[in-house]
Amino acid sequence: MYVYDEYDRQILKERVAQFRHQTERALRGELEEHEFLPLRLQNGLYVQRFAPMLRMAIPYGMLRSRQLRRLAEVTRDFDKGYAHFTTRQNLQLNWPAVEDVPDVLEALSEVEMHANQTSGNCIRNTTTDQFAGVQKDEIVDPRPYCELIRQWSTYHPEFAFLPRKFKIAVNASPSTDRAAVQVHDIGLELHRNDAGELGFRVYVGGGLGRTPMVGPVIREFIPEQDMLTYLEAILRVYNRYGRRDNKFKARIKILVKATTPEKFAELVEAEWEQIRNTPTRLTPEAIEQMKGFFTEPDYEDLEDNPPALTEALSASKAFSNWHTRNVSEHKKPGYAIVTLTLKQTGVPTGDVSDRQLEAIADLADEYSFGEVRVTHEQNVVLADVRQDRLQELWEALRPLGFATANLGTLTDMICCPGGDFCALANAKSIPVAEAIQREFDDLDFLYDLGDIDLNISGCMNACGHHHVGNIGVLGVDKKGQEFYQISLGGSSRRDASVGKILGPSFAREDMPTVVKDIIQVYVDHRTEEETFLDTYRRIGMSPFKERVYA
Known part of the structure; x- marks a missing residue:
């Protein structure tokens, strides 16, 4: 893992002191809420339905044991004794007091942790494959590149107030994509060109939320040394042309679609030509230095499959x-x-x-x-x-409670906190997830069904990634009542696709039966080798619609 030097520690120390001062001023009434809002957001502090929420960064998902212990301490000392892992590989506290947040950030800084840019209209936590560095078919370890992006993007003055939030993911496995690069604002996929040189395939304009899209490729290959300058060119084009008049049309995906991927790529290339040889360009020495932080542990020579x-x-x-x-x-x-x-x-x-x-x-x-x-x-x-x-x-x-053998099955679902916590949610997510888990409590049946991604979001912001679930569940409001809309056919993998809406929404109490009916259609129509997604793509929506709305 990357190890902080004195420069890193000094930056964190100054950032904590700065935010402590800003928080004290806000609590004294010297800062209006609209003035404090962007300051607290870029330090990970939200105001949710019942209490503040603090989102703590876990860069590319990596944690040391001493950092886990510090997270346990702040969870116990400043919250209610539990926290929540998110789909961006971060950790959230759901009940901290605003006046305590600077103390939390100071405690985190002592173990090389922070909450920098976990919210706000800036570049968020860069994510990657959780098996990075240990999987067999990896091109190279993507984590050094994630750390380079983190260092480049943190406090970047030009990109501190983008039109909207911005998310980057990196993948290095040719066989699978556990990082969901095609549904990010920028997705980077490591590969080698015909000459054997290492670089990235660049996807831009993916994303979920109100207008879900799969990002197109705007460049098949950018050399590794040009990674940061090319990212900078993309962000500059977005910063210049992205819409700021309408937050629902402010994401880069809207800009890419409006200009067309081809025209957007032309704009990026033109910008890149102006900056490609600036000091931001990576040197081989800088890349190797960063790789030096991600060395292998002291593996022993062991017998395989003893x-x-x-x-x-x-x-x-x-x-x-x-x-x-x-x-x-x-x-x-x-x-x-x-x-x-x-x-x-x-x-x-x-x-x-x-x-x-x-x-x-x-x-x-x-x-x-x-x-x-x-x-x-x-x-x-x-x-x-x-x-x-x-x-x-x-x-x-x-x-x-960590040995539930349901990884990849229907009950290993992604689920946002929903209406139990989030002020934006239209409906609760957690009770629906539990009801479905209880309906499908037979592990042998789950294994027979095979891999199925079921994702649940409490609102259109799609923190639960419902758009790319094989089965997606979206909480909607109907005249003050909680209802749930179903989509089918989504995927965040290499075959990325946005699910299509099944039809009218359902009451919460009907959800286990609805999912059961959907699964029964799959069981009735599948071939021996097909997954749920395979079957859906072969037979289409009609059989599912006919069964569920019969």
Whole structure:
């Protein structure tokens, strides 16, 4: 992981002091709310339905065990003892007092953490694949590039007040896309050109919210040394031409669509020609220096698939199920990637208590070189677990609620906090998620269904990414009553697509039955090798509509 130097620490120290002063002035009435608003937002502080909310940054999803313990402390000391992992690999406190936030930020700064630019019309937390650095088919480790983007974008004076919020994701796996690069404002995909040179395919103009879009490719290859100057060119074009008169049309996706991807690419290329050789251009030395922070841990020479593991898998169906769903292949023989699912029925998706955060820190120290990763799907990863300790780890996870063997299934859903917390929400999300989980509580049936992404959002802002769920659920308001609209056919993977609306919305109590009917159509029509998405794309919407509205 990247390690802060004195320059980094000084910046954080000054930022905390600055925000403490701004907060004190606001509390004394010396700053009007409209003046304090942009200041608090760029320090991660929202005002939600019942209380403030503080969003703490976890750059590209990486955490050390000591940072987890500090997060546990602030969750316990400044909140109600639990926090919430988000789809941007961040962590949110839902009940902090405004006057305490500077103290929280100071505590975070002591362990190289912050809440900088986790909100506001600026460049947000850059995200990537939670398996970065340990997956077999990776082109290169994308995390050094994410850190370079973080350092370049943080406090960038030109991009502090963009027309709208801005999100960047990076992927380096040729076989899959766990970073959802095609539904970001900018998506960067590492690959090599015909000459073997390393660079990026650049997607621009993806995004969800009120107008969901899959981002088009505007450049097939940009050399790695030109990454930051090309990003700067894109942001300059957006800053110049993006709409500021209407927040619903202010995202870069609207600009790309209005100008056409081809014309937008021309504007970016023209801008880039003016700045491509400025000091922002990366040198090979700068790239190698950053890569030096992301070295491999002290792996041992281990036997792959040891006999003891094979015996344990044969002896326990529960352990075997967990191993099949929650354990992934590692690039090093004898090691495995383990995903801890935060999707136990009865617990809000992504929620974690202070005690659980401390337990994860202990697990990281014991089993995974003291590091964890947060996932886009609101789970947690131990990336470097010895295969001969997998059963031991599984036994440790069970009493903590992290061993639910449902990764990738219908009940491993993405879900925003919804109307229970968010002032923008039209409807609650958490009770709907729990009702669906209880309806589908048979793991054998879930395994038979295969991988299905079910995503739930409480409003059109789409924090739950409902547009790209194979099954998407959107909370809507009907004359003061909570209803839910269903969409089908979305995907955030390499075959990215925006789901289509099934039809009129449903009452909350009907949702488990509606999802059950949708699943039954899939079961009735699928072929042996088809996923839910495959079947939907083959048979279309009509059979689902006929069954649900019969």
